[in-house]
Amino acid sequence: MLIFEQSRSGRTNPPQAPLQDVAIDDIPDQFRRQSKPTLPEVSEMQAVRHYTRLSQKNFSIDTHFYPLGSCTMKYNPRGCNTLAMLPGFLRRHPLSPDSMSQGFMACMFELQEMLKDVTGMKAVSLAPMAGAQGEFTGVAMIRKYHESRNDDARTEILVPDAAHGTNPATAVMCNYKVREIPTNDQGDVDLEALKAAVGPQTAGIMLTNPSTLGVFERKIKEIADIVHEAGGLLYYDGANLNAILGKVKPGDMGFDVIHMNLHKTFSTPHGGGGPGAGPVGVSQRLEPYLPVPLLSKEGDQYRWLTDNERPESIGKLSTFMGNAGVLLRAYIYARLLGKEGMHRVSEFATLNANYMLARMRDAGFELAYPQRRATHEFIVTMRKQAKELGVNAMDFAKRLLDYGFHAPTTYFPLLVPECLLIEPTETESREDIDAFIEAMIAIQNEAETTPETVKQAPYTLPVRRLDDVKAAKELDLAWKPE
Amino acid sequence: MLIFEQSRSGRTNPPQAPLQDVAIDDIPDQFRRQSKPTLPEVSEMQAVRHYTRLSQKNFSIDTHFYPLGSCTMKYNPRGCNTLAMLPGFLRRHPLSPDSMSQGFMACMFELQEMLKDVTGMKAVSLAPMAGAQGEFTGVAMIRKYHESRNDDARTEILVPDAAHGTNPATAVMCNYKVREIPTNDQGDVDLEALKAAVGPQTAGIMLTNPSTLGVFERKIKEIADIVHEAGGLLYYDGANLNAILGKVKPGDMGFDVIHMNLHKTFSTPHGGGGPGAGPVGVSQRLEPYLPVPLLSKEGDQYRWLTDNERPESIGKLSTFMGNAGVLLRAYIYARLLGKEGMHRVSEFATLNANYMLARMRDAGFELAYPQRRATHEFIVTMRKQAKELGVNAMDFAKRLLDYGFHAPTTYFPLLVPECLLIEPTETESREDIDAFIEAMIAIQNEAETTPETVKQAPYTLPVRRLDDVKAAKELDLAWKPE
Amino acid sequence: MPFIPHTEKDIAEMLKAIGADSIEDLFDEIPANLRSAGLQDVPTSTNEMEVTRVMHERADQDARTLCFLGAGAYEHHIPAAVWELTTRGEFYSAYTPYQAEASQGTLQLLYEYQTMMASLTGMDVSNASLYDGASSLAEAVLMAVRANRKSKAKRILMPRSVHPAYRKVAHTIVHNQGIALEELDYDRSSGIIDPDSLPKDPGDFTALVIPQPNFFGNLEEVDTLTDWAHQHGALVIGVVNPTALALITPPGEWGEIGADIACGEGQPLGAPLASGGPYFGFMCCRQTYVRQMPGRIIGRTEDLDGKEGFALTLQAREQHIRRSKATSNICTNQGLLVTAATIYMALLGPQGLQRVASHSHANTVKLADRLVDKLDGAEKVFDRPVFHEVVVRLKQPVRDVLQGLSEEGIVGGYPLAEEYPELDNCLLLCATETKTEADLDAFVEAVVRIAGRL
């Protein structure tokens, strides 16, 4: 039932607003709203009960194994939330004077320094509010760099065909043409194709490493050399940073600019679709272009640099300074892990993924890149099942829900047919991974014996399989009173 | 699955304890524990996931209508919880000097004053930690009162047969004999029987008004006179105070001592079985016997009275001052309701109960006291269904769970056969009450057509009907490693 | 190990199953010369106890302020239930509802959110959020360029009465695509776009941005502006404050046919000030333009059994399907903040939100009146109805006044001169419903006291 269906005209919740009406005669009638908005009129308990019950309809990290490839769904330490929500942090106005903000600014400055260290970059800005905005920031800096050198010929951004959709979409937002680079059968960038593609028109290349195919790009240094020699810059999409945290620094691989998804690698919550935070790190030559505001430390005082002090900046990305509360959570997480804990993240994420891979291979599932190590994630393809049994990757995904597991990412990357991209993360136990494997084996048996069971799944969720076509064709995007 | 079944030897959760071991060589071996306790060894995420999922198996106010008679399961405002858990309150040591505790003490003092006002009593102590301890406190004060007058003949406490079990159990804890007073067919105390029972052996009477039968004791003044004339005192069991809040003050009815269940009337959470708080209020003559510690105000300073200042007190009831956090929640709730809101509690609790009663009567259910007004609760009896259909009150209760309603109280009070004691509280909406009625009607239909359906219920809960006999016979009270 | 459940036994057995000798071996595809030498600037690990203490100390350092600053972020009372529910694990630790059947909680909530926002703005449809107010305006500009097929100009009229940060962000995000943001000045005495100053023949332009209230708190002549833009074939983008919408005419009802796109900052709906984020941007539009909208959109549909359910829809607009042809690169949005906003709106209801708005208005007016009354030489700069911000000019240097206030724990307003040199010694003040009579007096007294020393 929708909250609106519980609404009754005249029902109020007085404790949550001023208790009295107040006259507002000084606002002329012409500006006054005449219609009553469709906000629910419910009691506080009705709202609490409604949203508590709704919440129970979700799968989440706190309730389920959630091996959603490329999303790094790992445990979000509760302490990070509690501490980021202390009244002193919550009540600070973003434009409060620096003198009243040193506690908060200290956290931000220290986070900035830590992120520089783990990525091997020369400078970091915390401003971008999500991964995609980090990508925009990075490509905008690349553009500004070339512009500042009057290198106007550079109109193309190279993107491997396995890339996240955000990469080409971002390049276009920065007015670049996108040229796709093919992947070879080992899952690596096709170097010959790359060599053929680069030239004076190349502004840069956007790479994820490990790639979305779940493998580490072994020739990264050669790629860097090819692109750099052509005068282009390298952008690192940090979506998969969890795989190499503390093991390899993007700066050492030759990247000029990088974004990090703190809601992945630094375990801030995904929140049902955000907020994230996408800080960017840059090499020395891109430093002048970092977005504002930027934090500096002078003596023991922290200070926001003014726009005037950053004349070459690509500018502002948000009204204030970005997703401060997300950054606080990442800061706390980083402090909890510490120097000693960073590399364990990638080690155990990798151990879990390779263990899963081995067990699934042994159980007869087909791997997309059987000759490669898994990184923190790997791909299986259901093309045989789809062809021979009529049970596709989506059917497996839906049936997994009945078994109490969130599905892996389906049909991404687009290169691999009928794929499941599986990312267990380091916080899952071996027992839960084993239980997932057992479920996959059980579903495979069902697919072989009673395929309809799988194709009609799920059965035990709040709804059965939903009609996406109807959703898109008969658009119903807002409830209307009868 | 039990948390122990997820435990693995050597699994740790380092962020939640000191990171290093420390030598404790100064404790001789003879005192050192040799065995490792059976505490779970799980990761933080495992614990969070386990207890999150367990929580989802509960019905609660935040998820379900919960008309558990005599328990006053009403909405617990979230703000009361949030504010009672501010760091300044949580970190205060109970023995902190008064000079460092004025903020907390101000809340307690004001709560004390408010409780005096709403009950019409002369003094209040916040010390008792639950209703039953409030009862103990009250009866212990009655005993001390008689003792102080050297009135040693008073060895009996009168208790109506409809009373809560805590009443006779409490009287016995204070070394009184219990004499039961019968109830007449109108649900009132049998006045003739009372007159016959009182005498020089009467220490007092324990009454709930409205009684557990869901009706208001109309002859309360006569009862008071009879008991007082015999030299006994009147104890008010505040379990049903929600029915009369702001309407009638127990002090005006002639009671000498009263306890309040703050987790009922003042909406502090029931917490899966507590904590509660059971402050007591007394008339002038019992004031010297109030339990310690007691709070006083001198000028604008609050101060705990010392034991020496309260020489006639019955003594201490808890290590410190009682359930402070519960008292804070009640204080906040009282401030939110305010003077204007108190009487609405009883008005709408009564409106809801009488509406439910009318609808159930109209639907053909048999009322225990059809000629009486409901107070905040009322009783239906399933004796006809039990006899004619073989479907008893417990079957109705279990089947209600399938319909998404917590069951009313069953088989209490003991006087009424096959009874359901139904208390909707003021915070439920008419729609939810109507839905409950419809469910009862539907179950009645099932009972008539397919009684086995009802007798085997529930079906949709995490478990089906549990074997209580096995639980008591083959006691399994703790998990043991294999 | 922190947040890692593996025992030594697990590790050994898992490596055996893999056929590797050590965890290190699993990284054998990474060239040795790239391997990290270790970390220098990350401190050693702390436990939760230690970090709790650090964070309490730091939060305390910045606490206990009295805030009269708005300028895009507003302190409102947030019901305790909002964040107690929002941070439930099932909302907090879930992701974008790609598997609809396992995400009906979030999906239904987002559908309810879309309903509330569409109704509040008076528009047909809403998306499921963007990053914040400023970036929602940038996206609205890009969307207008896509949607207005009649205009070729890529030219947006952007009043100076729009929040300066919004204008800067819009510039950052759209300028690479050759979109021009052309300034429209405001009238110096009324503090709004003077409708009489609008050019009769403005030429081809794509859209007019209309802030309501504007950055100065003033109410613009939205009806006239909207109709003027529409007469010239341009779209209208309303940038609105959602609290204000409980009180003042929503964009969907501006002029003859209403605005085309409404966007703005969602923070006032249940997000704490919290140093500027996470907040969320909202965006609503006419049904006609829904396929040009950026971001997630949720639709109501049916399951196999015909039962109502909710799912992501119109995904063909998005980057994960459409890649370089997507309406935006946005992927992760501000889901959790929208969860909070939805619960906030449900808890307040239309009456509650209206009271929040009207008390914020009344307090602000009262604050300005008292200040002008008590402080010699202080004056209101504009003669215009406001919502909950107002511009007051002092005789004293506002930087010094603000400095003095900050020493008393008061955040004393926004100094306008930096962005508007013509408004020297002008403060933008805001007093929401959270301010008591005593707070207003304390502010005025402090300003008078400090000004007296200058």
Next chain:
Amino acid sequence: MPFIPHTEKDIAEMLKAIGADSIEDLFDEIPANLRSAGLQDVPTSTNEMEVTRVMHERADQDARTLCFLGAGAYEHHIPAAVWELTTRGEFYSAYTPYQAEASQGTLQLLYEYQTMMASLTGMDVSNASLYDGASSLAEAVLMAVRANRKSKAKRILMPRSVHPAYRKVAHTIVHNQGIALEELDYDRSSGIIDPDSLPKDPGDFTALVIPQPNFFGNLEEVDTLTDWAHQHGALVIGVVNPTALALITPPGEWGEIGADIACGEGQPLGAPLASGGPYFGFMCCRQTYVRQMPGRIIGRTEDLDGKEGFALTLQAREQHIRRSKATSNICTNQGLLVTAATIYMALLGPQGLQRVASHSHANTVKLADRLVDKLDGAEKVFDRPVFHEVVVRLKQPVRDVLQGLSEEGIVGGYPLAEEYPELDNCLLLCATETKTEADLDAFVEAVVRIAGRL
């Protein structure tokens, strides 16, 4: 109306269904002369915003202290997850699990709790909680009287080394039933019950209470004491600190056959100091005595389909069934605190709890050593191993020292002289794992500074 959902229309229709003209009519069975005239001392209603401000101000008034006081309530780090989970509505707003099928969450958790506590104390079984430590001792005394059928004396040996408040509460609760609590003194130099001083022929007594650690922090000779009591036909009631049990021998392993009942304060397991409550009392015992135990007990059983499930059991002991013959009048217990404790123990595990215990011990010893070292004339009073409290005697009047410390925001320990006149100018000190080296130094320096002024 606050928390009341009724509209005017609802009210009218509901009254019509009832057949009443007004809500007032529903109270027509209440004699008119009893009706309340109204309230005087309850303030007018506030909204959540206003009460939030009041509570923040009051909490702030008492905040930011550094605490070296134990004496029955101990400041430990509580993982954030504990209360984030405990206050989930499904735990927070449910009641006693009378309907087992709809309460499996709470019931399974309580069964897990019983398992943890039984194991921690080394006993066979645990109940599901009592009110607090002191009242759990009182209930243990009553239980011992019921359980020890051989003893007729109703005589309990109660050492003075038991927490004074526990002794007072036990007296309040048991004395009306003719049960005598007979004091056993402690040895002035070791600060424990001297085993050599125990009478050879103590006569009939029901039980001996043994505190471990005792109120002074000292470790008692539990083995000797236990065997002595058993030799004389008495039961042994251990009053123990649950944190300490991670480190020291549990009551179930005392002497030849172990204690019979173990009880104590559960607060150290996840409950904040919070002005003294709500905490919870725990109670464990031998299997033999389980039917004499007060309070709720949860058992594992099966459902109709043979599936594992949990239910309240042995309810025939309880007041709602047995009435005047019940083992106790207790009904509501401290369920929510037990929820917190269970999650706390699961998050710490055996290693974590052991570290909390050993660090608390080490910090306390360090604190006392430093104080004795730096402050002229300060001395440790007892030559005995301690857990995490220690008694130090000053040359200066401790009331003045404590007063001075409180002015610096330090809660400086418990002055023993009030309850133990022989221990004049003695402080009972505690430094748990929450205290840093700097905290210990700050305390010692403050005491030295203040003492120097006296």
